[in-house]
Amino acid sequence: xxxxKQNSPSLSVQEGRISILNCDYTNSMFDYFLWYKKYPAEGxxxxxxxxSIKDKNEDGxxxxxxxxxxxxxxxxxxxxxxxxxxxxxxxxxDNNDMRFGAGTRLTxxx
Amino acid sequence: xxGVSQSPRYKVAKRGQDVALRCDxxxxxxxxxxxxxxxxxxxxxxxxxQNEAQLDKSGLPSDRFFAERPEGSVSTLKIQRTQQExxxxxxxxxxxxxxxxxxxxxxxxxxxVL
Numbered sequence: 001x002x003x004x005k006q007n008s009p010s011l012s013v014q015e016g017r018i019s020i021l022n023c024d025y026t027n028s029m030f031d032y033f034l035w036y037k038k039y040p041a042e043g044x045x046x047x048x049x050x051x052s053i054k055d056k057n058e059d060g061x062x063x064x065x066x067x068x069x070x071x072x073x074x075x076x077x078x079x080x081x082x083x084x085x086x087x088x089x090x091x092x093x094d095n096n097d098m099r100f101g102a103g104t105r106l107t108x109x110x
Numbered sequence: 111x112x113g114v115s116q117s118p119r120y121k122v123a124k125r126g127q128d129v130a131l132r133c134d135x136x137x138x139x140x141x142x143x144x145x146x147x148x149x150x151x152x153x154x155x156x157x158x159x160q161n162e163a164q165l166d167k168s169g170l171p172s173d174r175f176f177a178e179r180p181e182g183s184v185s186t187l188k189i190q191r192t193q194q195e196x197x198x199x200x201x202x203x204x205x206x207x208x209x210x211x212x213x214x215x216x217x218x219x220x221x222x223v224l
Binding site: 045 | 114143145150151152153154155158166168169201203213214215216217218
């Protein structure tokens with residue numbers, strides 16, 4: 001069962017514009033959410049996280065929004081840069097294990 | 111400092127062959143996780159160690175899969191009698207403690223079973 005879903009397998013944006021990556025989850029027990037970034041032939045790298053007690057967390061160009069009632073979170077990257085091109089995984093944790101989405105491939109065009 | 115390393119980076123096995131995948135976590139990291147990532151999918155949890163204790167192995171897909179971390183540092187994931195459906199990237203991650211935020215991933219081992 002897919003408890004974490006990323007319904008867009010790919011996203012293409014222009015350099016300087018905003019990238020919005022979306023993630024939905026089904027398990028209401030998840031209380032911690034993370035975004036990982038993955039380049040080819042490398043392992044995922046932690047990017048940003050948010051606790052279920054918050055609805056927004058910002059770190060530089062990256063902001064994660066959490067809507068608990070909708071069981072939805074999103075990652076905003078602004079402004080997008082070509083170096084942001086990678087696969088982005090959404091993950092959710094209930095402190096016992098972590099579930100990942102299938103990933104969204106972001107391409108930022110110069 | 112050195113990150114998480116995994117070896118081999120690539121492994122081709124004949125169906126029925128046993129394989130052993132190694133993970134060297136970041137020195138001093140208490141927690142160690144193994145994930146399986148199929149093509150086009152996100153990583154899926156296999157098993158978790160806290161030091162040498164295997165606290166959760168609920169994600170191991172069958173009894174052909176076995177993981178150990180005997181001295182609380184290096185870990186080995188062993189797959190016996192490999193099947194074609196075992197083909198995937200096997201990711202290892204380590205963390206300072208049990209906080210999921212501080213998981214650091216290795217580059218993975220890509221296993222292809224023919």
